[in-house]
Amino acid sequence: MTIAKTVRRVQYAGNGSTTPFAFAYRFFDDADLEVYITVDATGVQTQQTLTTHYTVSNNGDETGGTVTMVTAPASGETLTILGAVPLTQSTDYTGNDPFPAETHETALDRLTLQVQELQERLDRALKVQESDATTTTLPSTIDRAGKYAAFDGSGNIIATSGTSSDITVSTFMETVLDDTSGDAALTTLGAGTKGLAILKDTTSAAVLTELGVTAYAQTLLDDATAAATRTTLGLGSAAVAGLLDEDDMSSDSATDVPSQQSVKAYVDDAVIPAANAVSDIGFFQVASGYSGGFPIAKGDSIAGANLVPAEMWIGAGDSVDGDVSGASAPSGTWRALNQAVNDDTFGGYLIAQRIV
16 A cells, blocks of 8 residues: 555644544554653653553554543643654565565555654754754763753854753843943942942951941941940940849949839939929927837938927928927928937937928
8 A cells, every 4th residue: 555644643632531542644553653641831741651551443554543541631731642663674575476565565664654753753853954064963971961062163063061050041131141341240230339339349347338337336346245345335344234123222233224113213212303392391300209210211201290390491482481499290291301310419300301
């Protein structure tokens, strides 16, 4: 029989349900076909195995046959069927026998199919144009291992070093790569004049100066310890020991820090509050029978009923009265402005200020 068809390759898009696929070209045996499934999204191709993945029905003539998949190719997959007649010749002629025309024609058909299949593969190969005498011989495996195929000045294939990364260079990076100097590349990258100056600096101090950091601030950044930083800041080298909640500041520490509440209580105790700036102030003797106990410390509160006016009185509005000894005990609560002891020397006298 004659062979009129020249293409021995078909492809089908999978749909997840169809399993039979026609191959309308002559082949002799079920094994004369190759079947592949390719994932469209990734391009990954997997060769299928006869019987395991598919079966073949052969019409025995140029109408070909059918490949039936065990599992239907899914949507997003492509099925490819190729003719793959083995490159062998199995026809044997016996001398002096009648000419075996049918056997001879089958052998010729087989040779034709083999040539067609080789041509199909050749059509998908890289080729140089007919007028090009350039050699296409590749360098040896040792010379090209881990390298790229490139072309020399004469257009011949050579192996050249490069990265194994599969990242594609963007259009923008092409503009960087074709810059002829570092300054030009930095300008393309948008570094600007300031950025260029910083990138050229050879010391950290030069970078900081370029960034506008003052010499004093640089000395702080250069300090290697907290003590050195405190010294640079004029705080002394001693570290702060801790935080004290101590209203009377009795520790008198050179390193501990008082809490805000402690500072307020200490100031309130030592200084007449602004709200009481015109409160009554007087010179008193502690009344006999006072049960609060002595000594009365500066800042202690004492009820006015325990105070006996003596000598002088400064009233509200800063009015001054003279000798008020013998006057009635004042009302309210008072704060001692000095220490009072019940002894013969002082006799329990104190200066007090009304606080309530």
